[in-house]
Amino acid sequence: MQPLAEKSQVHSRRSTARSGPSVKWFLLFWILIIGLGVYAVYSYTNHLKQQVLSELSLQSQQQLTVLKSDYEARIAVLSSEVKELQNTVQSFNELLTFTKDNASAKTDNSNKLYTQLSEVRKQLDALKKEMDLIK
Numbered sequence: 001m002q003p004l005a006e007k008s009q010v011h012s013r014r015s016t017a018r019s020g021p022s023v024k025w026f027l028l029f030w031i032l033i034i035g036l037g038v039y040a041v042y043s044y045t046n047h048l049k050q051q052v053l054s055e056l057s058l059q060s061q062q063q064l065t066v067l068k069s070d071y072e073a074r075i076a077v078l079s080s081e082v083k084e085l086q087n088t089v090q091s092f093n094e095l096l097t098f099t100k101d102n103a104s105a106k107t108d109n110s111n112k113l114y115t116q117l118s119e120v121r122k123q124l125d126a127l128k129k130e131m132d133l134i135k
Contacts, residue, residue, distance in 0.1 A: 085120060085127060089120050096113050
């Protein structure tokens, strides 16, 4: 008969031999699952990154379009104001010329017209500066 110590060694060798390949397959399976999980997370992160970038690009394009239309509207308004002021300056010039030709003792009216003309020119210069700043 075999002693008790020898039986347990033979039994443990058999269980090690039986569990050896199954443990390897089990570990290989888990390593494979973990690798697939890491790859899925990486792929999903890249997908989200591309999606956020495309949304940001679309939003920035929309904002640029709004800014461009606003800029063009402001330029149009300022251009019309400048044209109106130029017409006003021209009419003041004509009036001033007429007043100079007909002036005798009415120098006070002439001075008032010069003052008004000077103010209109200042406003015209200010508008031109604003247009230059916008451009």
